[in-house]
Amino acid sequence: MTTEATVTDLQAFTETWLNWYRTQEARLADPHGFLAVTGLHWLDDRPQRFPDAPGAWHTGPEGIVVTLDEGEELAVDGTPVRGEHRFGLLPERSDVHAVWGDAVIEVAKRGGHDIVRPRHPDAQLRTAFPGTPAYAPDPRWAVTGRYIPFDEPRPTTVGAAVEGLEHVYDALGRVEFELDGQALSLTAFPGRDAGSLMILFTDETSGVTTYAANRSLAVAPPTADGTVVLDFNRAANLPCAYTDLATCPLPPAENRLPVAIEAGLKIPRERGGS
Incomplete structure (x- = not known):
């Protein structure tokens, strides 16, 4: 026979798990979480423009650089930047998040490669999650x-x-x-x-x-x-x-x-x- 203590313990165990599960789901579906990612762009020494991020992006021995056209702006660490902005050399598995309107542009290094990964709150994967x-x-x-x-x-x-x-x-x-x-x-x-x-x-x-x-x-x-x-x-x-x-x-x-x-x-x- 199941004792009252066992039932209570199981209820507490389940509630603790539910809190963990809800936290996982909330982090995933955050307006700038991974479900909001709209592109995975690999950088090289050629300036490239992407449909889901402002500016022309490239990387080289001195790290990642974006060149913003007139009228384009990013906010990096809360500071507006225009024209050319140098993110520098990023350590492996690190990232910088630059704000562009209601989007966030993730600038990162993964597997030894510099990448740009925009995150837009209206991405269908997120809104239909x-x-x-x-x-x-x-x-x-x-x-x-x-x-x-x-x-x-x-x-x-x-x-x-x-x-x-x-x-x-x-x-x-x-x-x-x-x-x-x-x-x-x-x-x-x-x-x-x-x-x-x-x-x-x-x-x-x-x-x-x-x-x-x-x-x-x-x-x-x-x-x-x-x-x-x-x-x-x-x-x-x-x-x-x-x-x-x-x-x-x-x-x-x-x-x-x-x-x-x-x-x-x-x-x-x-x-x-x-």
Whole structure:
């Protein structure tokens, strides 16, 4: 018989998951979130104009430059700029957001390449966003594991959603865990917050009920003895699950799990999910 305490715990678990899910969806559908991206433009030394951004753009040894025509203006860090503006050399995985009317022009470096990626609030992908299908949260998918750090971070090259592009991340260690009696492990990269971890993975649901290329899992900082919780209910889609205008990293080969993780976000409806 289910006890009242168990029911209460499950309700609290579900409500916590719902808060996480709503936050994910809100970030994705923000007026300048990834669903608002209208183009992925690769820069070289030839000045190029794009239909969804002002100015002529190029890059070179001194970094990214835009030349704005008369009457064109961007706001960079709140300061209006006209004519020629130099963004300079950008570090890998960094970006600058320049405001143009109600749009934001993302200027960034991805996989060693300088890009311009405009974000327009009226993009159809954003305005018609129906929400992401997901598995119902289930505590059985919140698994306790053990983090084993490497002696030194290991530069790890992974593929990308864009063919021919590669990303290099510093792998920090491995997380070992058990699921249904099977011993498993995953390589972990640095997370968004200090001390946290990020795991890219696929599993036996990938390409069936979940996005084929990847899902990501944020992991809170390990405890002093290395204990971590892998809550696969929070397995999230990266932007490439929704749009081809993303350069998302793919999981390293060892992070392809031989089990079906029937938890977390599913294939987006934009990609045929239901």
